[in-house]
Amino acid sequence: MDREMQNSSLYISRGPEGSESGGIISKNLDDDGRPKRTGTWITASAHIITAVIGSGVLSLAWAIAQLGWVVGPLVLVVFSFITFFTSTLLADSYRSPDPITGNRNYTYMDAVRANLGGRKVQLCGLAQYVNLIGITVGYTITASISMVAVRRSNCFHKHGHAVKCQTSNNPYMIIFACIQIMLSQIPNFHKLSWLSILAAVMSFAYASIGLGLSLAKVIGGAHARTSLTGVTVGVDVSAQQKVWRTFQALGDIAFAYAYSTVLIEIQDTLKSSPPENKAMKRASFVGILTTTTFYILCGCLGYAAFGNDAPGNFLTGFGFYEPFVLIDIANVCIAIHLIGAYQVFCQPIFSFVESRCHRRWPDSKFITSEHAINIPFYGVYYLNLFRLVWRTLYVIVTAVLAMILPFFNDFLALLGAISFWPLTVYFPVEMYMARTKMPKFSFRWTSLKMLSWACLAVSLVSAAGSVEGLIQALKTYKPFKAQQ
Template identity: 60%
Template sequence: MESQEIYMRHSSKHDDDGRLKRRGTWVTACAHIVTAVIGSGVLSLAWAVSQLGWIAGPLALLMFSVITLFTSFLLSDCYRYPDSVHGTRNITYMTMVKNILGGRQYHLCGLAQFANLIGSTIGYTITASISMVAIKRASCFHKYGHEAKCHVSNYAYMSIFGAIEIILSQIPDFNELTGLSFIASIMSFGYSSIGIGLSIARIAGMVVGEDVTSQEKIWNSFQAIGNIAFAYSFSQDTLKSSPPENGSMKKASVTGITITTFFYMLCGLLGYAAFGNKAPGNFLTGFGFYEPYWLVDIGNVFIVVHLVGAYQVFTQPVFMLVESWCAGRWPESRIMAKEYGVDIPLVGTYRVNAFRVLWRTVYVIFTVVVAMLLPFFNSIVGLLGAIAFWPLSVYFPTEMYLVRAKVPKFSMVWIGVKLLSAFCLIVTLVAAVGSIEGIVADLKTYKPFQ
């Protein structure tokens, strides 16, 4: 009887596969989506729309939104395999690919996914430091005039951002980031709304489509497509098993993507209407807006707080991958397994692991150093979008759907899905070419650490 009670207490803390029970709902999942999606992408949308124009710009935003929503539905149904309700859980994106598509595809997926995750954390480091610098520059411009040379180096602020992330990276469980994600989501709404409000206040007759050569326009258009694609890529394993995860994730996807697309359209279109062809690459830090400087400062503070949370959402899977592999490789190692309790006033006992502290600190330092070497906002954002969008948001979800649903080859559904994947591949290649050209152009004049 006693052993049965122990089993019941044990099973109440675990899901059907023996892992710790997840506590997430579609609301918390939506918060994670908004946190991850509305980030550095929204800051470049006025510039991206200015390169594509009034017709192609909004169409590109809607196209990427609809495609990502469609493929996220396919991905949600593959969470449990072979049955979407009672099948075995695929606890990570890579595990899902391995179980459904096989080992070779699994390795390709891992390469694409972790390149995107690592690249995104580097991009967030760049963007956060730019916003920190913008706060200092805004005060300088307000005091000495808009023509003043208010140059401020990004490097010290990248280091500050890295120090904050080193501390937050010691959070051992992704579920414990829910509060951080909600705060970050509120921040994203805050700075998006400030940008929208300032754009509305500024809107006037602006010259559109001039001041650049035809060749520059083509390259910028390609890069703009990558910037928009950067907006849409996410997955997670925090949803509790009842109600079924695929239904909750679909609800979260619809809500999260609808919210982000609404803000993207407002930021992109109103920013373009306000600045025309002179839209800055980062519309809150490029000083299209100088006054009221305190409101611009608040917007940039919101950006920094949001990116602090977004960095953690994107970097936790990287942490877990390395830590799981090392724990399996050296299961008897005390540095891997031993945890120490540290009492923190008003917080409680905090679990500290030596390997986790060392590895996560080294990772954050790595992202900061790379960010210092490549501080090219728009080009980096565009390249990240190109790297991530087709393989992670289109190719693997559609291929897994075809296998799981046993869609006959050369049927209408099969052909339609393949055409969608091919179209998105072309878009990805075009965006990558434009972004690489932008990085090459930036490197010709950039001198690191100066």
């Protein structure tokens, strides 16, 4: 269908010079025959911030507590540099063979196919889409936890902290799914900028509240026990626990920066002037600099406030149920942010399935037909029945999985561990070396290989830590149990 659109647009654009129809259509189409892209480095930065600053920022105090004052902040900075460097390599892969004038690659798989080919395309697709599906399920769980936290904080405020205030996550997962069913009808990434900007604002809001509460706790005279090396063996944890928690903390920090799964899709929203790769590199710099600043502040101030006893979520940790109004606002902001982040990560899945179905059944009216609906205060919306049915089913399935597996975040950490190295480091590096025809065993080739192997080691140890956490979660697994 896209190819037919491209051919027809090229045919029309060859009309007589000054022709009204040819002029109007050529102005509204890009060089590939698709509707003109209007994204800028600002909207791309919003997409990146929405994808990167997830609810994981709330667990950074715990991660810093495992690593200590020296290694913790250092790891944050190192991974920010690694992510920015590999994102610049990936940005140059959007067009092939030339990064400025070459043909567009609409997805990560397309970029791998154009630069590497072979079985690596299937491996890339497997890593990318399994990770994206896992993230959407994990976000369903995390958003419901934030919604539940609002109800629990009000319950604690009214009845005191001694009350259990049991609340099931399931009704809130259903509410989240209903919202996503409506938002999933946004046709594509190009129409998602407003939602990403809103989500980015929400992420700043709840991170700022967390910073303020941590700072207030420190200024208020709280003397939490901290150390240069983090939790102390024999006092806080056993030697075995120290090792596993260190692995998990490294994984949490590494995966907190990963947005490579949607980088090419974000770049495909950018207008072609200035060149997409230059705008994307600027957006990556702004996005990663912003997120790193918040990560360091939240992680370090959270550790200073709670010390070696830092909870997994420092907004709902002990002592932060008051002032309950701020806690409510912060958790509402988290939920709104995750509503937008869910869409950022599921749009590539929607695009992949729908493009495959369009190519497989090009004559099916159920799949290809668009029905114009005039919506008040919006304008004309083009409804596609296949898009409505399949996206609704996808959201329902992710919600059901979240209800059945409330500890799915452990699975998500494992999926992230497996996908971090190939998607964030390996494929960008390999595509760069293939595109530049880099000589083997040259200094640059050796340096990039060493970087790739080091990140592979981090993925492996993080996966080991995630498996250990999953085993522990399974020991106490009780499906559909209300939160204590």
